[in-house]
Amino acid sequence: MYQEQAKILSEYFGLNTSSEAKEVTIKPIGNGHINTTLLLQGTKSPVVVQKLNTYVFPELNELVNNARLIERHLENKKNSNNYKLDIIKHVATTEQKYLVDINGDNWRALEFIGGSYSEDVVINKQQAKIAANAFGQFAAALEDFDAKKLFPVIPDFHHLAKRIEALKSAVNLDKHDRLSSAQDQVDFCLGQEGLVEELELLKTKLPLRACHNDTKINNMLFCSKKHNAKAVIDLDTCMSGYWLFDFGDMVRTFCSPEEEDSTNLDNVVIREDIFEAIVEGYVTPLKNLITHVEKQSFWVGAKVMCLMIGVRFLTDYLDGDNYFCIKRAGHNLDRAKNQFALYQDLLKKEGKLKALLD
Numbered sequence: 001m002y003q004e005q006a007k008i009l010s011e012y013f014g015l016n017t018s019s020e021a022k023e024v025t026i027k028p029i030g031n032g033h034i035n036t037t038l039l040l041q042g043t044k045s046p047v048v049v050q051k052l053n054t055y056v057f058p059e060l061n062e063l064v065n066n067a068r069l070i071e072r073h074l075e076n077k078k079n080s081n082n083y084k085l086d087i088i089k090h091v092a093t094t095e096q097k098y099l100v101d102i103n104g105d106n107w108r109a110l111e112f113i114g115g116s117y118s119e120d121v122v123i124n125k126q127q128a129k130i131a132a133n134a135f136g137q138f139a140a141a142l143e144d145f146d147a148k149k150l151f152p153v154i155p156d157f158h159h160l161a162k163r164i165e166a167l168k169s170a171v172n173l174d175k176h177d178r179l180s181s182a183q184d185q186v187d188f189c190l191g192q193e194g195l196v197e198e199l200e201l202l203k204t205k206l207p208l209r210a211c212h213n214d215t216k217i218n219n220m221l222f223c224s225k226k227h228n229a230k231a232v233i234d235l236d237t238c239m240s241g242y243w244l245f246d247f248g249d250m251v252r253t254f255c256s257p258e259e260e261d262s263t264n265l266d267n268v269v270i271r272e273d274i275f276e277a278i279v280e281g282y283v284t285p286l287k288n289l290i291t292h293v294e295k296q297s298f299w300v301g302a303k304v305m306c307l308m309i310g311v312r313f314l315t316d317y318l319d320g321d322n323y324f325c326i327k328r329a330g331h332n333l334d335r336a337k338n339q340f341a342l343y344q345d346l347l348k349k350e351g352k353l354k355a356l357l358d
């Protein structure tokens, strides 16, 4: 699969020296839900190539521009010893372009970070602390980056009220006759609308930051040898926002011992030791930057992200699975059920977890 595109891409990105045989291999890597991510190898260094999802990201030039602004900012930090992690850089074509059109599909290339791996489920609290610390270092490095420079590639990305409105529209349309199979989940979501007001009130007290906005565990690379943090990746949704969302998305994706689409719901719980490790790991690099209200807001961030991603999975299920890549029928509904189970366990443990934030 993609052998034809591999040849064309290797030409564009100059992956073979002209004197050598033009052998190229291409294979899928990772488990992202949005883009098609492949490793392309020729005779020169391998690169990651991605077929970008234009349903999700209609403004590709802006997407690449955002990520490259951040690359450059991090590089300056790294040169002055203020950022230690590797930086995922876009690779230019031989004609200095960053996007390539092959039969209407849009591709880009990123430097491959070798000797690394990503995780879909956090193994233990040490690993959680390492990953949270890396996201904290990333946030700290962006502290003096002007968030207004980032184009809103997905407007209102973490706007809970609008996400619930989108769910209501999908329910009203019920285009694919799926509502009856998801009525319990819809009712559950609509019973949680109180969280919208809590979030909106909090937002008025918080500084706007340049955020990653997708701090899930597989958007971070670990070193294969030392198992320390290697790089924060997937900068596609870097936009202005609030740190509570980045904290919340870590809680959502680090704390459960089950994968995000697991149907073993009895096991979908918040591991308290992992929650504690996230707080420690994330807050340490931010300790001189974070405000008191910001740290207190993290509890709401955890609730909002678990609920909101569940709402998004459920909406996509009712809409006909246009947004998230699925591997089976009902995949998005399974994901939504999983996220709501996690959200409910989070609420159950409120007392203990909030104490960990104090």
Ligand code: ADP
Residues within 6 Å of the ligand: 029, 030, 031, 032, 033, 034, 035, 036, 037, 048, 088, 110, 111, 112, 113, 114, 116, 117, 118, 218, 219, 220, 221, 233, 234, 235, 236
């Ligand atoms: P998506 O937007 O679809 O989530 P990502 O950019 O997160 O795509 O990439 C998906 C996966 O591919 C990552 O979780 C990681 O495992 C792998 N990956 C992406 N970029 C790199 C890279 N530069 N080096 C090594 N692995 C990468």
Ligand code: GN1
Residues within 6 Å of the ligand: 031, 032, 033, 034, 035, 056, 214, 216, 219, 234, 236, 237, 260, 309
């Ligand atoms: C998507 O791209 P990926 O797989 O890292 C999504 C996130 C969701 C996540 C749920 C651009 O992240 O917002 O939280 O799936 N990214 C986009 O797993 O919508």
Ligand code: MG
Residues within 6 Å of the ligand: 032, 033, 218, 219, 234
């Ligand atoms: Mg990703």
